Amino acid sequence: MTTALLQPVITEAGLAAIFNATQDGFQGKITHIALGDSGYSPAQTQTKLRTEKARHAISDGEKLGTNHLHLTAIADGKTEFWVREVGFYLDSGVLLAVWSDPKSPLAYKSAGVDLLLAYDLLLEALPANSVTVESSGAGLNLTLAGPLAALAAGQISEQLRGVERDDQLATQQQEQVKIDRTLTYLTKKVTEIDQQNQLDHLGLLIAVASNATAAITAALCGVDRDDLLITLQQRQVITDRQLKYLLPSNI
Numbered sequence: 001m002t003t004a005l006l007q008p009v010i011t012e013a014g015l016a017a018i019f020n021a022t023q024d025g026f027q028g029k030i031t032h033i034a035l036g037d038s039g040y041s042p043a044q045t046q047t048k049l050r051t052e053k054a055r056h057a058i059s060d061g062e063k064l065g066t067n068h069l070h071l072t073a074i075a076d077g078k079t080e081f082w083v084r085e086v087g088f089y090l091d092s093g094v095l096l097a098v099w100s101d102p103k104s105p106l107a108y109k110s111a112g113v114d115l116l117l118a119y120d121l122l123l124e125a126l127p128a129n130s131v132t133v134e135s136s137g138a139g140l141n142l143t144l145a146g147p148l149a150a151l152a153a154g155q156i157s158e159q160l161r162g163v164e165r166d167d168q169l170a171t172q173q174q175e176q177v178k179i180d181r182t183l184t185y186l187t188k189k190v191t192e193i194d195q196q197n198q199l200d201h202l203g204l205l206i207a208v209a210s211n212a213t214a215a216i217t218a219a220l221c222g223v224d225r226d227d228l229l230i231t232l233q234q235r236q237v238i239t240d241r242q243l244k245y246l247l248p249s250n251i
Helices: 012-022 142-220 225-246
Strands: 004-006 026-037 051-058 062-066 068-075 081-083 085-090 095-100 107-109 114-124 131-133
Touching: 012 026, 012 095, 026 068, 026 081, 026 095, 026 114, 051 068, 062 131, 068 131, 107 114
Parallel strands: 004 114, 026 131
Antiparallel strands: 026 051, 026 085, 062 068, 068 114, 081 107, 085 095
């Protein structure tokens, strides 16, 4: 956060109020800052801002010179707008001075986000030491700028992390879709392979049966009827064992 150096226009009403105060031996006391969103060239005849959006009590202030004041305040609330005019009010409610620019805004007030106001105010059109700052006693000063900036940075970082997490989630979801598609494809292929394995298995069974048949045929050529019966029985036992081993129970 930087401190804005403002050279506002002193209003006629404000000048009269300061004259009256000094005649009585007092100083004019700036107690409030008003903010508005109209940009223009200020006039001495103004008694208020053109479009006041908010008014805040001064939190802290100090005199840096005879006509050089430093003051700070917190602009809170849910109103959001570009700060294009600033008014400085005395304890009597009189608009002492007003700053505005027809082209460039001073700051932006976000909804629900506190804006730290810090101004160096030059009142060269007033008598020396005729104005002072009356603060609310909150003791707000620029030493808070660091912690507040760190807090703001932390909030922004957390928001960015949230966005990154959302992006990561979206990416993960996309990757999950790809994985699901791949699994579906692989499952289909495994099924096809399994079916092919079953076909190969049945082919093996047929080959075993064919071999058994061939063996039996060969045996018929070289043995007598009794020997043939024994051989057939032995071959049948072997074939049954092979089929039982190779053939799943569900086939």
